Amino acid sequence: MGKPVLLSVDDDPGVSRAVARDLRRKYGEDFRVLRASSAAEGLDALRELKLRGDAVAVLLADYRMPQMNGIEFLEQAMDLFPRARRALLTAYADTEAAIQAINLVDVDQYLLKPWEPVEEKLYPVVDSMITAWRESKDSAVDDVRIVGHHWSAPSYKARDFLARNAVPYRWYSVEEPEGQRLLAAAEARPGDVPVIVTPAGTVLRSPTPTELAAAVGLDVEPRTDFYDLVVVGGGPAGLGAAVYGASEGLRTVLVEKRATGGQAGQSSRIENYLGFPDGVSGAQLADRARRQAQKFGAELVTARSVVALEATGSSRTVHFDDGSSIAAHAVVLATGVFWRSLGAPGCAELTGRGVYYGSAMTEAAECADQDVFIVGGANSAGQAAVFFSRYAKTVRMLVRGPSLEASMSHYLIEQIAQIPNIEVRTCTVVDEVQGDGHLERIVLRDAVGGGTELLPASHVFVFIGATPHTDWLDGVVARDERGFLPTGPELLADGRRPPGWSLDRDPYFLESSLPGVFVAGDVRAASVKRVASAVGEGAMAVTLVHRYLEER
Structure with a gap:
């Protein structure tokens, strides 16, 4: 691998030469400075760098370029080099461009032309981006x-x-x-x-x-054995709790079994989240939240399974599957939910071999010119259908109910109706999946008439139901008949506090039946299954944690 790259993209030859000259003057010894005269040329250069295994540290792109503007370029560049730091060059303070840049590509900095004197207006900005890139664990x-x-x-x-x-x-x-x-x-x-x-x-x-x-450099071990707050689960609710907990001075650790973002992190495009008028991918939203939590000092521990929760005096102890544990003054349970198994014959054997739960966006390229099936009728299924329609020959949505209206947002229904290669099949269920070593065929059944149909298939993506994995909490905190965790008023049956409640007050709104253990997001009974509400509950849980700590 050669020197890391600083790439500037500007269609104005004079500006392009000036940027490259100023960058080489200070950074040429440690970095390779490249320039491109168009966004297309810049993307070609990035693809070549990717194939050769080179690193890209900083991207500078002019906003007003023909064919593809700077925002569109940076958005595509993120797919190739997601850890490169990004700056937008603007001729004047363009508010609309700034909002688009924040929403779409998480731009790190803005540079107004002209940038003289470079010692005051250019170099400090590039210095900060290089520092951020070097400090990023993923850059290695x-x-x-x-x-x-x-x-x-x-x-x-x-x-x-x-x-x-x-x-x-x-x-x-x-x-x-x-x-x-x-x-x-x-x-x-x-x-x-x-x-x-x-x-x-x-x-x-x-x-x-x-x-x-x-x-690969992710943190898998907590740095200490005692915290103010342990957050279990790294979806929107857990990330919200980690951001607010750490930003308000609590020693906070978030423990996630798979990856931060949860189910929302697999969404190809979330278009109804406040502040993102052009939409944002679940992966981008999760990445921003993850970096924001770490910026405030929260620890993020990945690939660790929590198997038990124990009340140890005034502390709450979380046990891992390897026998180790950590303790804290308070705990936020934000474990979310998991897609329910399809249950049709053949699914267990072909999971990961053509049958996938969630979007599985790593399979997008393999879906090119294929017939793809989406099982489910809620927002996650609709977002996946829109995403895979860009690659697949056809996308068939298989919906058990008579329509999408009862389970999907109106904006998404309208969007799906305008995409010609998406077909919505209502009153349809999967009876069986078949294949030798991988998925090859799917058997569909009419839920009303009972007739069946055998169709070729290479990919089936399942988005049905929501199952909370809370068996490990049985006997420690109250669960409802489906495994969700009731909190606050829902615990006050006939005005009486939950059995074993030890405090002379009612449980707080997001507090479980065990004092000091709070619940946020989809795992909470009667929660609203939306990203915005999950983030809000994570933040609210931290407020209630403070109240709990003050009364101790």
Whole structure:
């Protein structure tokens, strides 16, 4: 790998030369300074850099370029180099451009032309971006390589884990020459897949999520054994609690089993979240929230499973599956929900081999010119249908009910109706999935008439129901008949406090049946299943944590 790159993109030749000249003057010894005269030329350069394994530290793009403006360029550049720091060059303070840049591509800085004197207006901005890039843990692991088989469920899980945790990687099939060369160099066999090769040359064969997370630089161990606040779950509610807890001075740790963002992190586009008029992907929203929590000092521990919660005097202890534990004054449970299993014959055997739960956006390229099926009729299913319609020949939405109106937002229904290659099939259920080693066919049944139909299929994405995994809390906090966690007023049956309640007050609004343990987001009984409400509950839970701590 050569020197990291500073890339400027501007269609004005004079400005382009001036930017490159000023950047080389100060940074030329440590960085390679490149320039492009159009967004298309810039993207071509980035693709070449990606293939060669080079790192890109900073991107500077002029806002007003023909064909593709600076915002559109930076948005596409993020797919290639998500950890590069980004700045927009503007000729004047363009409020609309600034709002678009914030909403779409999380621009780090703005530079107004002209930027003289460079010592005051240019270099401090670039210095801060270079510092942020160097401090990013992911910047050291942008050459993780995965060797696997497309229809291998463990290979899919490894790719999905890295993608959802915003860890850049390169994928090589065992069937292509480079994949075979990597296997030979690692002294591994095709049966060992997935084989992970880190930039340091460490080889992992079929690693566990914790082993994989540690190898690519994610934090898997808490730094201490006692905190003010432990947040269990890294979806919107958990991230909201972590941001507000850490920003208000609480020693906060967030523990996540898979990846921050939860189900929302898999959404290809969230268009009804406040402050994002052009929409935002779940991955981008989760990445911003993750960085925001870390900015305020919250610890984020990934790939760790919480298996028990215990009241130990005035403390609350969280136990991990490896026998270790951490304790805190208070706990926020934000474990969210999981997609319910499809349950049709063949699904268990073909999960990760054509049958996927959630969007599985790493499969998008493989859906090109294919017939894709989306099972479900709520917003997540609709967002996935819109996303995969850009790649697939056809997208068929399979909805058990008679229409989408009862479960999907109106704006999304209208959007789906305008996309010609999306077909909505109501009153339809999946009877069976079939295939030899991977999905090949799907059997559909008319929920009204009972007739069946056999169709070819390569990918089925399932978005049905919501199941909370709260068995590990049985006997510790109250659960309802479906496993959700009631809080506050819902615990006051006939005006009486929950059994074992030890305080001379009623539970706070988001407090569980165990004092000092709060619940936020989808796992809470009677919660509103929306990203905005989950974030709000996470913030509200921290306010109630403060109130709880003050009364101790």
